Amino acid sequence: MTIGYLILAFLLSAGLFLNRNRKAAYFLTGLFLLLQLVFTVYAGMHLRSTDSLYFTFDALGFLLLATLGVVAVPAAFHSALYIERHEETPASRGIYLGSLVLLITAIGAGYLANHIAVVWIFTEITTLSASALIYHHRNKLALEGTWKYVFICALSISFVFIGILFLSLSLRHAGSTELSWANLLAGSSQLNPFWLKLAWLFIFTGFTVKLGLVPMFTAGIDAKDTAPGPAGALLASVLMNLGFVGVFRLYTVVAHTSIHGWVNVVTGSAAFLSVFVAAAYMIRVRNVKRMFAYSGVEHMGLVMLGVVAGGVGYYAAILHIILHAFVKSSLFFQYNQLYRVFQSKSLSYMGGYFRLHPTGAMVLLLGFLSAAAMPPSGLFVSELMIFRSLLEARLLLPLVAVALLLTMILWAFGRNVFRILFLPPAGFEAPPAKPAPAWESYSQFFLLALAVALGFFPPEGFVELIRESVALLPVTPPEVLIPLPASGALMP
Amino acid sequence: MADVLLITFLITLFYMAIANRLMTYVKVLALQGVLLFFVAFIQLSEINLLNLVLILLETIIFKSVAVPAFLAYLLRRNQITREAEPFLPNFVSLLIVTAIVVVTFLLSNYISDTILDKLFFVVALSTLFTGLYLIATRRKIITHVMGYMVVENGVFVLSLAVGNEMPMLVNLGIMLDIFASVLILGIFLNKIGDVFRDVDVDQLSNLKDY
Numbered sequence: 001m002t003i004g005y006l007i008l009a010f011l012l013s014a015g016l017f018l019n020r021n022r023k024a025a026y027f028l029t030g031l032f033l034l035l036q037l038v039f040t041v042y043a044g045m046h047l048r049s050t051d052s053l054y055f056t057f058d059a060l061g062f063l064l065l066a067t068l069g070v071v072a073v074p075a076a077f078h079s080a081l082y083i084e085r086h087e088e089t090p091a092s093r094g095i096y097l098g099s100l101v102l103l104i105t106a107i108g109a110g111y112l113a114n115h116i117a118v119v120w121i122f123t124e125i126t127t128l129s130a131s132a133l134i135y136h137h138r139n140k141l142a143l144e145g146t147w148k149y150v151f152i153c154a155l156s157i158s159f160v161f162i163g164i165l166f167l168s169l170s171l172r173h174a175g176s177t178e179l180s181w182a183n184l185l186a187g188s189s190q191l192n193p194f195w196l197k198l199a200w201l202f203i204f205t206g207f208t209v210k211l212g213l214v215p216m217f218t219a220g221i222d223a224k225d226t227a228p229g230p231a232g233a234l235l236a237s238v239l240m241n242l243g244f245v246g247v248f249r250l251y252t253v254v255a256h257t258s259i260h261g262w263v264n265v266v267t268g269s270a271a272f273l274s275v276f277v278a279a280a281y282m283i284r285v286r287n288v289k290r291m292f293a294y295s296g297v298e299h300m301g302l303v304m305l306g307v308v309a310g311g312v313g314y315y316a317a318i319l320h321i322i323l324h325a326f327v328k329s330s331l332f333f334q335y336n337q338l339y340r341v342f343q344s345k346s347l348s349y350m351g352g353y354f355r356l357h358p359t360g361a362m363v364l365l366l367g368f369l370s371a372a373a374m375p376p377s378g379l380f381v382s383e384l385m386i387f388r389s390l391l392e393a394r395l396l397l398p399l400v401a402v403a404l405l406l407t408m409i410l411w412a413f414g415r416n417v418f419r420i421l422f423l424p425p426a427g428f429e430a431p432p433a434k435p436a437p438a439w440e441s442y443s444q445f446f447l448l449a450l451a452v453a454l455g456f457f458p459p460e461g462f463v464e465l466i467r468e469s470v471a472l473l474p475v476t477p478p479e480v481l482i483p484l485p486a487s488g489a490l491m492p
Numbered sequence: 493m494a495d496v497l498l499i500t501f502l503i504t505l506f507y508m509a510i511a512n513r514l515m516t517y518v519k520v521l522a523l524q525g526v527l528l529f530f531v532a533f534i535q536l537s538e539i540n541l542l543n544l545v546l547i548l549l550e551t552i553i554f555k556s557v558a559v560p561a562f563l564a565y566l567l568r569r570n571q572i573t574r575e576a577e578p579f580l581p582n583f584v585s586l587l588i589v590t591a592i593v594v595v596t597f598l599l600s601n602y603i604s605d606t607i608l609d610k611l612f613f614v615v616a617l618s619t620l621f622t623g624l625y626l627i628a629t630r631r632k633i634i635t636h637v638m639g640y641m642v643v644e645n646g647v648f649v650l651s652l653a654v655g656n657e658m659p660m661l662v663n664l665g666i667m668l669d670i671f672a673s674v675l676i677l678g679i680f681l682n683k684i685g686d687v688f689r690d691v692d693v694d695q696l697s698n699l700k701d702y
Contacts, residue, residue: 117660117661117664120664121664124668124671124672127675128671128675131675131679140698141698141699143679143683143684144696144698144699145699146679147633147679147684147696148696148699150675150676150679151636151640151676154640154672154675154676155624155627155640155643157668157672158643158644158647158668158672161647161651161664161665161668162620162647162650164661165647165650165651165653165654165661165665168654168657168658168661169605169607169608169654172607172654172657173607177657177658192605194602194603194605195605222699225699226699281701284701285701286701287700287701290701
């Protein structure tokens with residue numbers, strides 16, 4: 001079934017590339033969304049089974065696939081709006097929609113892949129399709145963004161490949177050459193620690209370009225800035241989740257080995273630095289899109305801190321990336337309407353948005369509250385759990401430092417958003433009010449409401465699936481950064 | 493025999509560190525491709541016809557002929573100045589590359605592993621870090637591309653070290669190399685050279701936070 005899905009999706013993508021007819025383009029895109037829906041339902045009905053040899057519909061893969069499906073529909077819808085408004089040529093429309101379909105397919109397949117090399121291949125395909133989306137405007141800035149993204153992604157992909165080679169050396173000590181996740185997990189006790197450490201360093205560094213952590217996060221920021229809004233929404237949400245899947249599945253393996261503590265130190269440092277870097281950039285950023293992108297860096301840093309802390313942090317991390325995908329994509333979907341009012345990306349030329357476009361302003365306000373993890377937001381729940389896991393892992397120093405950094409981010413983010421919403425335009429002429437129709441914001445309201453609902457009133461099945469995603473991880477954390485006093489069970 | 497070739501490969505890295513002209517880099521890259529072919533030919537004991545053709549295609553045709561020819565064409569077409577314009581003097585570069593090789597040698601002492609030939613490990617990691625060093629200290633975008641090619645050569649050496657047990661990984665590495673190089677060079681050919689006339693990383697700083 002998965003192979004069939006991939007072939008059909010690639011055919012649709014190729015069809016979109018070649019097609020020059022406007023109606024046919026939207027028809028094919030709609031057909032792809034239908035295919036995506038059917039495939040997601042099929043995956044849900046065949047949970048825990050392996051399909052087409054290299055794909056397994058496990059709990060984590062299915063949860064993220066469903067998230068992808070939910071984000072893909074408004075992404076296609078806003079892409080269509082974007083294309084209609086920009087008087088695209090048939091060729092650039094074809095390239096855009098074809099790449100969009102290819103990107104969504106590759107991300108979904110990457111979630112489900114049960115072999116590290118297959119994840120790696122689909123990550124490569126996302127680089128290819130994302131670069132076509134980033135280069136959409138074909139101007140100097142787009143070229144610069146594309147070049148940086150392609151170059152850093154190419155380096156990162158080589159890093160992941162080196163990591164896979166080291167992993168294969170490590171696995172050889174377990175008397176096996178099969179690099180599937182299940183086999184790695186089964187042989188985890190015999191993996192050679194030296195090679196495994198090198199493998200983790202390279203694979204983690206390589207995937208940070210997609211995940212958006214220190215050290216490789218910069219390319220992603222430029223990419224989200226230069227790509228059209230709806231494509232940026234995918235890069236800032238579901239593509240980051242693909243990076244998370246790569247890191248998390250390997251983490252599940254190393255968590256059963258003797259290097260677990262060492263991995264926690266390395267990963268925790270990178271995660272903490274990411275929150276720090278995000279705070280530093282958030283304070284001085286003037287470009288709205290980049291501000292949203294840096295907020296993503298902060299969230300992924302928190303997620304990895306949750307993973308490192310262990311215990312309830314594992315659960316919180318999965319919940320957080322799902323809710324973050326809904327919230328962040330809705331902010332990016334709203335961005336284009338914001339841009340149409342002010343004709344600028346810069347905060348210096350924005351103000352009084354509430355008066356000019358109340359519906360859009362509501363999205364921005366609610367999106368900000370959600371992204372900042374204020375109480376009505378679903379992210380509040382997961383962030384609270386991450387803090388609890390840090391507390392339970394006795395990581396007090398990082399906890400306090402992260403709390404301080406989050407306060408700074410909240411202040412900077414809030415200052416900028418409230419400036420856009422409420423301050424009267426200063427130093428530039430107020431644009432004439434020509435707001436987008438309110439129905440263009442409905443999908444954003446839906447996504448934000450979904451994030452709240454899943455955070456506060458999660459359905460039984462959803463909770464079960466998240467529990468199952470983290471079930472393979474060890475319950476008791478290793479001796480982490482600060483030696484633990486002998487304490488009892490750390491799980492709630 | 494493979495050892496001699498690998499050590500020759502290491503020496504080319506030192507030569508790259510002090511090379512001044514861009515054409516020298518191109519020639520060294522071509523030489524590295526030939527060396528890699530012979531290393532692969534000797535190292536992979538059970539080589540079948542398909543693998544041999546693929547490796548021949550990758551090393552000789554792609555690494556030694558196509559990419560260097562293409563880079564030389566780009567240099568001519570965009571009239572890029574012949575100097576490499578490093579940020580650091582060549583002598584410092586030589587010291588740093590030496591340091592990289594020495595450190596990887598020391599690191600390889602920690603390996604108590606009979607599976608892996610240590611020399612492969614040393615050459616692969618040295619090549620990787622030299623490539624990254626070249627990317628970090630050269631001013632032109634085209635030297636970034638060349639640095640990336642050096643990184644790829646390091647990856648190829650490492651994949652040969654495990655190639656006997658897992659031939660699939662060698663093929664994957666070749667796929668990565670061709671895919672990424674074509675993507676990078678494609679952008680270079682199509683656009684960067686046209687849009688940014690004097691291709692210098694200083695010009696790629698328009699994406700800002702404010």
